[in-house]
Amino acid sequence: MAQIPSIPRPLVRTNQWTIFLSVVLTWITGAEWLLAIPLVANLMGILFNYNPIMKIARVFLIKEGEKYIPEDITQQKFNACIAVFCLAVGLISFIAGWTIVGYVFTIMVAVASFIAILGFCVGCFIFFQIKQFQYRRSLRHS
Numbered sequence: 001m002a003q004i005p006s007i008p009r010p011l012v013r014t015n016q017w018t019i020f021l022s023v024v025l026t027w028i029t030g031a032e033w034l035l036a037i038p039l040v041a042n043l044m045g046i047l048f049n050y051n052p053i054m055k056i057a058r059v060f061l062i063k064e065g066e067k068y069i070p071e072d073i074t075q076q077k078f079n080a081c082i083a084v085f086c087l088a089v090g091l092i093s094f095i096a097g098w099t100i101v102g103y104v105f106t107i108m109v110a111v112a113s114f115i116a117i118l119g120f121c122v123g124c125f126i127f128f129q130i131k132q133f134q135y136r137r138s139l140r141h142s
Contacts, residue, residue: 006070007054014057015042016113019083023090023110027103032094035106039087042080051080079116079123083109 019038026034038053045051058065086109093102112122 004070005073007073007076008058008061008065008068009071010061010068011054011057011065012071012076013117015051015053016116018053019087019113020110020117023106023113026094026106032091032102035087035091035094039084039091042084042087046077046080046084075121075124075127078127079121082123082126083113086112
């Protein structure tokens, strides 16, 4: 039986905490460059299948990766795309002096990452709704 590619949940949680904490620290310190840490890491994950945050966190796993609750790679890449977009718009906005836009996008990504830490994945819900829409649309066109 072929195994579906997945990521151990603790690695996903570490990435979510990194996003959340970098946004909060940016708000507290005004150092917008902190947004670049999860931005670059998640962009590398999307483009090269190599997220340095997750690679570093993997060293700290106690059990084998397969022993943890798996998170679907496709959904995680979709979530990373949303996070990269929000972090990039937030970073660019803060640098450009568009503070309100910067706060809007960083609040969205911070709230989404914190809600995901608590157990509900907003990105996964959006992904599911898109797949449902595509499926219903395919039924109408067949």
